[in-house]
Amino acid sequence: MDVFSALGGGFGVALQPGNLLLAFIGCILGTAIGVLPGIGPLNAIALLLPFCLALRLPPESALILLAAVYYGSGYGGRITAILLNMPGEPSAVLTTLDGHPLAKQGRGGAALAISGIGSFVGATLSVVAMTFLSVPLAKVAVAFSPADYVALIAFALSLLGAVSDGPAVKAWAAGCLGLLLAMVGVDSGTGVERYTLGSLELLGGIDFTVLAIGLFAIGEILLLIETRLRVEAAKLGGGEPLRLREVIFCLPAMLRATGIGFVIGVLPGAGASVASALSYTAEKRLNEANGKFGQGDMRGVAAPETADNAAQIGNLVPMLSLGIPGSGTTAVLLGALLMYNITPGPLLFEQRPEVAWGLIASMYIGNAMLLLLNLPLVGIFARLLTVPAWVLYPGVLALSFAGVYAASNSAFDLLLAVAFGVMGWLFRKMEIPLVPIVLGFVLGRMLEDNLRRAMSLSDGDIWALVGSPVSMVLWAMTVAAVLWPMARALRR
Amino acid sequence: MQRRSLILATLAAPAIRPAWAQEGPITIVAPFTPGTGIDIMARLAAPVLQAALGQSVVVENRPGASGAIGTQHVARAAPDGRTLLMQVNTFVMAPPMFRGAQPYDPVGQFTPIIHLTNGDLVLAVNPDIAATTLAEFVALARTRSLDYGSPGNGTPQHLAMELLRQTAAIPEMNHVPYRGSAPAIQDLIGRRLAAMVLPIHTALPLAEAGRVRMLAVGSPARVAAAPQLPTFAEAGVAGADVDLWYGLLGPAGMPPAMVERLRAVLSEWVRSAPAQSALTAQGMQPVGDGPVEFARLIAADQARWTRVVRTANIVAE
Numbered sequence: 154m155d156v157f158s159a160l161g162g163g164f165g166v167a168l169q170p171g172n173l174l175l176a177f178i179g180c181i182l183g184t185a186i187g188v189l190p191g192i193g194p195l196n197a198i199a200l201l202l203p204f205c206l207a208l209r210l211p212p213e214s215a216l217i218l219l220a221a222v223y224y225g226s227g228y229g230g231r232i233t234a235i236l237l238n239m240p241g242e243p244s245a246v247l248t249t250l251d252g253h254p255l256a257k258q259g260r261g262g263a264a265l266a267i268s269g270i271g272s273f274v275g276a277t278l279s280v281v282a283m284t285f286l287s288v289p290l291a292k293v294a295v296a297f298s299p300a301d302y303v304a305l306i307a308f309a310l311s312l313l314g315a316v317s318d319g320p321a322v323k324a325w326a327a328g329c330l331g332l333l334l335a336m337v338g339v340d341s342g343t344g345v346e347r348y349t350l351g352s353l354e355l356l357g358g359i360d361f362t363v364l365a366i367g368l369f370a371i372g373e374i375l376l377l378i379e380t381r382l383r384v385e386a387a388k389l390g391g392g393e394p395l396r397l398r399e400v401i402f403c404l405p406a407m408l409r410a411t412g413i414g415f416v417i418g419v420l421p422g423a424g425a426s427v428a429s430a431l432s433y434t435a436e437k438r439l440n441e442a443n444g445k446f447g448q449g450d451m452r453g454v455a456a457p458e459t460a461d462n463a464a465q466i467g468n469l470v471p472m473l474s475l476g477i478p479g480s481g482t483t484a485v486l487l488g489a490l491l492m493y494n495i496t497p498g499p500l501l502f503e504q505r506p507e508v509a510w511g512l513i514a515s516m517y518i519g520n521a522m523l524l525l526l527n528l529p530l531v532g533i534f535a536r537l538l539t540v541p542a543w544v545l546y547p548g549v550l551a552l553s554f555a556g557v558y559a560a561s562n563s564a565f566d567l568l569l570a571v572a573f574g575v576m577g578w579l580f581r582k583m584e585i586p587l588v589p590i591v592l593g594f595v596l597g598r599m600l601e602d603n604l605r606r607a608m609s610l611s612d613g614d615i616w617a618l619v620g621s622p623v624s625m626v627l628w629a630m631t632v633a634a635v636l637w638p639m640a641r642a643l644r645r
Numbered sequence: 646m647q648r649r650s651l652i653l654a655t656l657a658a659p660a661i662r663p664a665w666a667q668e669g670p671i672t673i674v675a676p677f678t679p680g681t682g683i684d685i686m687a688r689l690a691a692p693v694l695q696a697a698l699g700q701s702v703v704v705e706n707r708p709g710a711s712g713a714i715g716t717q718h719v720a721r722a723a724p725d726g727r728t729l730l731m732q733v734n735t736f737v738m739a740p741p742m743f744r745g746a747q748p749y750d751p752v753g754q755f756t757p758i759i760h761l762t763n764g765d766l767v768l769a770v771n772p773d774i775a776a777t778t779l780a781e782f783v784a785l786a787r788t789r790s791l792d793y794g795s796p797g798n799g800t801p802q803h804l805a806m807e808l809l810r811q812t813a814a815i816p817e818m819n820h821v822p823y824r825g826s827a828p829a830i831q832d833l834i835g836r837r838l839a840a841m842v843l844p845i846h847t848a849l850p851l852a853e854a855g856r857v858r859m860l861a862v863g864s865p866a867r868v869a870a871a872p873q874l875p876t877f878a879e880a881g882v883a884g885a886d887v888d889l890w891y892g893l894l895g896p897a898g899m900p901p902a903m904v905e906r907l908r909a910v911l912s913e914w915v916r917s918a919p920a921q922s923a924l925t926a927q928g929m930q931p932v933g934d935g936p937v938e939f940a941r942l943i944a945a946d947q948a949r950w951t952r953v954v955r956t957a958n959i960v961a962e
Contacts, residue, residue, distance in 0.1 A: 199679035199706075203688055295835045339710075341798065341822050345960075353717070353748065357709035421831055475834070476850060477827045484680035484827065491846070492685060494926035498850035562707050563714075602824060609821045610792055610837055 156285055159502075163510030167518055172217050172511070175210075176519045179221025180526060186222065187229020188241050190370055190549070190556045193362075194226040195482045202489050212493035213511040219489055220469070220512055221519045223482055224276060227425075227462040228523050231268045232534050235454070236261050239370040239549065243361055244425035244461040246591050247433045249369070250316070251446060251453025258449055262535045263395040267451050268458040269527040270400060274407045275459035276520045279415045279466035284513055288502070291474040294419050299606035300618050302423070304627035306600045309427055311634040312434035313593065317586030318447030321638065324589045327580075331593020332600075334359055341602065354565040362560040364594055367570040368587050370553040372577020374546050379578070403455040406436050414460030418467020421479035426595045428464035429457035438634075466516065473497050473509055670701045673729045673893070676715025678708045682764060682844070682927065686891045687731040689923060690761070690911060697910040711739040711799055713748040720754040724898040726907070730755070733764075733889050734801045737947040741954040742799045751947055756899040757892065757939035759908045761915050762929040764889035765845040766805055766863040767874065771836045772855065779861045779880035782840070783813045790817045791839040794829035798822045799959055802842040804950060805863060805887040807957045809842075809877070812885040833857060844889065845870055846928030863887040870928065890946075891929070892939055908935050 166172060186197045198219050205215035230245035235252035248268065255264040282290075313328040314321035337348045338358030349355040410432035417428040436456040437446045446453045468479040469486075476498040478484035490497050495505055502509045537545070557570045577587060611617030619625055671694065675687040687704045695702040707715030712735050722728035740747040749755075768779065774791075776782035785791070795803035803820060810818050821838065823829035830847065832838045834856040842863070843851075849870060851857045861880045862868055877885045893911065895904070912933040914920050924931055934942070 195679060199684070199688075199704075203692055207692060295831060298835065298837055299832065341824065353710055353714060357714070421827055471831075475831075476847065477831050478680070479827070481678065481680070484678075484825070488680035488685050491926055492689070492923060494922060496846060496850045496926070498854065500850055500854060561709070562705055602828075606821055606823065606828075606832070609819060610832075612819075 159506055159510050160284060160514060162506060163512075163514030164517075166213055166507050166511030167217065167515035172214050172515065173518065175214055175218040176221045176515050177522055179218045180225040180228075180519055180523050183222040183225020183227075184229040184523070184526070187226035187245075188232050189229075190233065190239060190241050190366055190553045192552075192556045192559055193242055193482070194223045195485055196559055197222050197226075198482065198485045198489065202485075202492065205489070206492065212490070212495055212505075213508045215489065215493065216486070216508060216512050217515040217519075219486055220516065223486065224462065224465050224516065224519065225523060227276070227458075227465045228269060228272050228527055230461075231272075231454075231458055232265065232537070233549075235264045235268065236535065236537055237545075237549065238373055239553075240365065243365060243591075243595070244429045244457070244464070246365065246369075246426070246588055247316075247429045247457035248454055250318075250433065250588060251448075251450050254447070254449035255451075255454065256538075260393065260449070261538065262531050263393065263399070264449075264451070264454050265531045265534055266395040266528060267400065267403060267455050269524060269531070271403070271407050271410070271455040271459035272462040272527075273520055273524040274404075275411045275414055275461070275463035276466050276523075277517065278408075278411045279418070279463040280513060280516045280520065282415055283466060283470055287470050287474050290419050290470055294421060294471050295475065297420050297623070298621065299603040299610065301621055301623045301627070302420075302603040303600065303607055303618055304624040304631070305417075305420075305423065306427075306596050306603065308627050308631045308634065309431055310593070310596055310600070311631045312431065312438075313589045314638065315434045315437055316430065316588050316592065319584055319586060323585050327585050327587070328589035328593035331590040331595075332597035334364065334590070335594045335597030335601065341605065352565070354563060358598070359569065359594075360557075360560050360566060361591075361595065363557055363566045363570045364573055365591055366553045366557055367573025368577035368580075368590065370549060371570060371574025372581060372587070374550055375574055375578035376581050377542070377546060399451050403451050406432075406452040406456045407459045409435065409439075410456040410459035411463045414463030415467040417460075418464030418479065419470045421468075421471045421477050423464075423599070424468070424480055424595075425461045425464040426592070427599075428460040430592050432456040432460035438637075469512075473501055473512075669727060670703050671695075671698070671727050671729065672703050672705050673731055674715045674719050675704055675706050675731050676708060676712035677706070679706055682889065683712075683731050683733050683891065685927060686761065689920070690731070690893065690914070693914045694907070694910060698906075710748070711735060711742065711797075713739050713743070717748045719894070719896055720749045722896045724756065724896040724900075726895065726899060726903045728896065729758070729907075730894045731891065732894060733891050734946060734950070735799070736894075737943060738799055738801065738804055738950045738954065741951040742960050744960060752940075752944055754897050756895045756897055756904060757936045757943060758894055758899075758904050759911050759915075759936070760890060760892040760932050760934040760939040760942060761911060762891045762924055762931055763864070764891065764927065764929045765868045765870070766802065766842050766888055767845050767848045767871070768806075768809070768840065768860045768863070768877075769833070769843050769848045769852070769857040770840045770860060771833055771838065772858050773836050774839050774858070776860065777858065779875070779877065779882060782860055783815060783882065786810075786813075786815045786818060790819050792819045792821055792837070793840045793842075794821050794823055794832055794838040795841065796823060796826045796829060799954070801887070801889055802826075804953055804959070805842040805885075806840070807959070808887060808953050809882065809885045811953065811956055813882045842887075844928045846926065849928075868930070870925070889929075890932070890942065904936055 230242035231248045234240040234245040234248040238253040240246045252264045317324040413432045414428040417423045471477040472483040478487045673687045675684045691702040719730040737751045833841045852859045862874045915931040915933045
């Protein structure tokens with residue numbers, strides 16, 4: 154089938170006034186949900202779904218609304234990450250590294266603007282790629298084996314030392330702590346309980362939200378209390394607004410981040426966190442000579458935000474064309490389609506073109522809306538900083554607790570988040586970077602799962618890990634990433 | 646979030662009229678994450694109960710420990726009809742997998758309300774596997790240890806294959822547990838796993854596209870969605886029937902009148918035409934059996950799966 158005529162049909166669906174309105178509502182809801190710590194698109198979509206059914210929305214309209222919430226959330230997470238150093242969602246963790254220093258220099262508005270532009274570039278280019286390459290890409294994704302994932306994750310881990318600005322040793326130690334935290338819970342292969350201290354709540358492992366909110370939000374607030382808010386907080390204004398030449402300067406970084414983000418997003422086992430981490434470290438390594446990463450480099454904001462949104466769109470590819478959801482949120486979207494009697498899979502594009510192409514067309518429109526919505530609002534978002542601290546931080550704390558509780562409905566998780574908050578506070582004082590902990594945590598679980606699968610499938614043959622061309626290339630890159638800084642240090 | 650969902654749920658209620666013993670929201674606990682079969686069942690049933698009972702009905706996901714965390718929560722709740730539980734076979738499969746104290750007693754701590762639906766499971770292999778019938782598959786599996794995937798240790802899909810292995814006297818199969826179905830299916834259609842037990846609505850489109858081959862259906866009789874598929878018994882392995890059953894329960898000691906009210910509402914709904922079409926899309930068939938039959942099913946399945954779990958020495962995830 155001709156892609157252009159199919160896409161034209163899709164725009165016919167997406168441009169109906171009702172569907173335009175739904176996309177707009179979804180974008181606003183998504184942005185708001187991205188801002189709130191802990192409350193992610195997953196919960197929001199699960200909550201909205203019954204309304205779509207109750208209002209008897211046709212399936213394509215429901216999907217346009219729910220998907221807008223999904224990709225809209227990619228625009229929201231950065232706001233608190235930049236202004237308050239508290240990421241609103243997992244993939245915004247990297248944005249704190251350069252976004253918050255920029256805000257401290259009074260350039261919070263500029264950082265918000267470049268991240269909005271990056272999000273738009275990443276999402277829109279990914280929708281273009283999805284339009285033309287969905288089916289062949291899905292085939293590639295299926296060929297990616299557990300052994301290949303192991304190599305990809307090893308490569309991501311090898312870049313941990315580059316994530317933070319301080320000594321690499323501290324970053325590595327923090328990353329290893331993250332790996333250890335990922336081990337908590339029942340061993341999925343043998344059923345042995347690890348570090349659960351006999352607690353039923355810990356059997357399933359530690360929830361990401363609990364760790365991230367504890368370390369970042371609660372830890373930051375504890376530090377502010379201790380210093381009686383005298384730490385160098387972000388300033389409103391004072392710095393230059395975003396210049397056009399800065400956008401052009403960031404453009405190559407955005408394009409690279411789009412590529413990284415989309416490819417990683419298409420792989421069902423990876424995700425936006427891996428994508429944003431890889432693209433940030435890639436930019437940092439590529440621009441070591443002329444960068445000031447960690448102290449407020451525009452590219453350090455643009456790259457992870459672009460990759461995050463590109464990966465979110467990429468994640469939809471295996472969901473729509475294979476029926477394999479790449480993340481919890483796309484699993485809920487899949488569930489929504491099933492409730493509408495639509496089975497995503499290889500035949501979706503032929504059997505229900507109005508749904509598949511209507512969604513794709515609506516994503517072009519929705520992302521343009523999000524850009525138009527976000528740029529003028531930058532000033533209003535930045536005004537968050539004019540809220541007095543005695544109002545702002547208790548409010549953030551309350552929302553954080555609500556987010557943790559929403560994730561699991563468990564009071565135990567609230568206590569756990571407080572414990573991680575204390576840990577985050579101590580680590581800030583010891584200048585141990587927090588981002589590698591979170592990345593090690595996310596990657597550790599994926600590494601273990603995939604290593605076990607790979608070993609189980611190969612009957613324990615360790616050479617299976619380097620059995621495919623993809624894995625060989627990734628392992629070579631891993632070795633290079635570890636040796637390169639060492640070699641440079643020796644030469645010096 | 647809970648409060649927000651309450652507000653939203655209240656807005657959606659067409660008319661609030663008192664019908665329940667006490668005013669206040671009813672919570673259906675879904676002990677798995679959003680998007681899973683149980684969660685979808687709970688979210689389909691919630692608006693039905695809300696309209697019939699005139700109370701807001703909220704779905705609450707309490708995932709973890711093979712569903713034990715949410716299930717235990719309901720076991721400890723008051724039997725006042727305000728806390729209900731949507732469950733699947735995992736309900737009776739999970740307890741014997743815990744090594745120490747069992748987290749809950751499926752028979753003693755609950756009031757069965759209604760057995761809502763059955764979900765059909767099929768045995769699927771990747772197209773590279775030289776088996777077009779169940780008998781050929783069993784013969785092949787006896788010659789070498791085949792890899793099979795599941796959404797996790799102790800899931801119905803895992804135990805179904807384990808039951809097949811024990812029943813068909815296959816000496817060894819290599820179980821590869823995943824976190825959820827998606828990555829397992831990826832490895833099945835990527836031809837790295839030999840076989841997997843799949844819900845029929847997941848397997849059908851993949852089979853139509855030639856990415857998997859379905860060998861047999863686990864239900865006791867052939868199913869309408871794939872009438873060409875033989876049952877396990879027809880294909881030569883009797884006694885390995887397996888499906889997913891979904892049902893609603895409450896804490897032990899719920900008043901019979903309340904149970905009957907819930908059963909009547911949901912039984913009518915599950916047999917209605919719109920429900921039928923929504924359920925078919927999920928690969929489910931409506932059942933609608935009341936508390937007595939449901940209790941019998943739970944007791945029988947508990948004995949059966951406890952035996953399978955103990956024989957295979959499976960421990961909880």
